[in-house]
Amino acid sequence: MNIENIRQPFIEKFPGDFSGNTMQRNTPKILFATVATVGFDHPELIVFNEKLSEEIGLGKFNENDLYFLAATHLPDYIKTYSTAYAGHQFGNWAGQLGDGRAIFAGEITNDFGKTTEIQWKGAGATPYSRHADGRAVLRSSVREYLMSEAMFHLQIPTTRALSLCLTGESVVRDIMYSGNPQEEKGAVVIRTAESFLRFGHFELISAQKEYDTLKNLADYTIENYFTDIKLSNEDKYKEFFNEVSKRTADLMVEWFRVGFVHGVMNTDNMSVLGLTIDYGPFSMMDEYDLNFTPNTTDLPGRRYAFGKQGQISQWNLWQLANALFPLIKDERFLEEALNNYGTYFWKKHDEMLCRKFGFDDLRKEDEEFFTNWQGLMHELQLDYTLFFNELEKSHNEEDVNFSAVSYSILDESAMSKLNHFMSAYQKRLSENNISRSESLELMKKSNPKFILRNYLLYECIEEINNGNNDMLKKLTQALENPYEEIFPEFSVKRPSGYDDVSGCSMLSCSS
Numbered sequence: 001m002n003i004e005n006i007r008q009p010f011i012e013k014f015p016g017d018f019s020g021n022t023m024q025r026n027t028p029k030i031l032f033a034t035v036a037t038v039g040f041d042h043p044e045l046i047v048f049n050e051k052l053s054e055e056i057g058l059g060k061f062n063e064n065d066l067y068f069l070a071a072t073h074l075p076d077y078i079k080t081y082s083t084a085y086a087g088h089q090f091g092n093w094a095g096q097l098g099d100g101r102a103i104f105a106g107e108i109t110n111d112f113g114k115t116t117e118i119q120w121k122g123a124g125a126t127p128y129s130r131h132a133d134g135r136a137v138l139r140s141s142v143r144e145y146l147m148s149e150a151m152f153h154l155q156i157p158t159t160r161a162l163s164l165c166l167t168g169e170s171v172v173r174d175i176m177y178s179g180n181p182q183e184e185k186g187a188v189v190i191r192t193a194e195s196f197l198r199f200g201h202f203e204l205i206s207a208q209k210e211y212d213t214l215k216n217l218a219d220y221t222i223e224n225y226f227t228d229i230k231l232s233n234e235d236k237y238k239e240f241f242n243e244v245s246k247r248t249a250d251l252m253v254e255w256f257r258v259g260f261v262h263g264v265m266n267t268d269n270m271s272v273l274g275l276t277i278d279y280g281p282f283s284m285m286d287e288y289d290l291n292f293t294p295n296t297t298d299l300p301g302r303r304y305a306f307g308k309q310g311q312i313s314q315w316n317l318w319q320l321a322n323a324l325f326p327l328i329k330d331e332r333f334l335e336e337a338l339n340n341y342g343t344y345f346w347k348k349h350d351e352m353l354c355r356k357f358g359f360d361d362l363r364k365e366d367e368e369f370f371t372n373w374q375g376l377m378h379e380l381q382l383d384y385t386l387f388f389n390e391l392e393k394s395h396n397e398e399d400v401n402f403s404a405v406s407y408s409i410l411d412e413s414a415m416s417k418l419n420h421f422m423s424a425y426q427k428r429l430s431e432n433n434i435s436r437s438e439s440l441e442l443m444k445k446s447n448p449k450f451i452l453r454n455y456l457l458y459e460c461i462e463e464i465n466n467g468n469n470d471m472l473k474k475l476t477q478a479l480e481n482p483y484e485e486i487f488p489e490f491s492v493k494r495p496s497g498y499d500d501v502s503g504c505s506m507l508s509c510s511s
Helices: 009-013 050-056 063-069 138-153 199-207 211-225 236-258 306-328 331-357 366-380 384-395 412-430 436-446 454-465 470-479
Strands: 032-034 044-048 081-083 086-089 092-096 102-109 115-121 160-173 182-193
Touching (some): 050 160, 138 182, 199 306, 236 331, 306 331, 331 366, 366 412, 384 436
Antiparallel strands (some): 044 160, 086 092, 102 115
16 A cells, blocks of 8 residues: 555644654643654454545555455554544533554655545554543444445445554453443544544634634635635635534434434534534434434433434534634624524425425425324334335335334224325325436435345344454345345344344444
């Protein structure tokens, strides 16, 4: 790989701590601290994403690259560092946070001039590890590697994964915070993104009243990642906030489209580029439930439940607006922008639902149709993804079997309600100004055949722990083709045996 082309412009641009001291502490008035990776004596490569490597400019893998992938024996010209940020966690100001398990290699530029940031997760402690060891376990690393790639192939903005290695170490974790810590295999994953800048980076510097650094950070972000905004424009920070808001709303709509639940939407887990970032206690939704949260830490309030992700993203944008106020200095503008967010989000959300149902455009009466549909889905515990797969069959005049996609027993009353829904659906389709084949195409592009369910990840992790990578290979092939049914055995509802298994239904933030 072409690691000699990796550069660190971020640490050349902003104030930082160059001591290399990993003692966990506050580091006021800076945006990063240099840290060394811990290094692992016996790393083992599990999977390498060669397509991504070549796309971002690193090129092909050879055996000597294992040490770079495992953050071991790094060359002197790579000055590794972690960034400082703050955030609101579960609605409360948490102060300084930062990259507790992430260490940056820097960024690389491909032949087309596109830059990509590269970081290890699980390569050692940083000043921001908050009394933790900076390591990662195989379980959470497999989940992040596969899910970030699954989201990319679902065409959803996301960070991506380059590699996954065993470290050869054991790491102690209490998976459910139940007072029962156990040893698990350690792992390190490399993840990439155009940028990992978060709402929290701006919150930290603004809270410390380091307004010159705040301005420099905003200008740097605009210049490098929002190139349609002219730095010479006096309204550039307003345009920046509007664009962040738009990207955030668009991302939330995409999460709703495929049934993705992030699980921990703190402001420090929000990307200013509108990327899905930090895969922890996430889940793809099985049975449709607006109140579903996969995160045990989110109970009983369910702040980050599936149906609340739109409003929480708006709340998080309020916090970003507060952080940017010293640059924007226009309270009315920010209030209007945030009030308009809801209007924009719901319009995009309902247009997305139209495409999932194969409707040509959004009509006023569709709101009632969607509300009735949501109630039916929840009452009958219908699988979100499989429901739409069954619905597509009706366009081909195939038999539709909703019993196969329900997590409850559908009695005569339930079937009557479904028949009534199907009549309403067919009536709405008859009002389309597009053909049945065009309607079906809309549905096929909007509704995946394969989603990476938690029980599949659980089975895959168990197999890798036992030295078998066969399921990893199958899941990788399936997630790379989510709008096709490559493996029919994966396109089924969650088996009942996994209903109460830790890591399948509910997860903790350590997952």
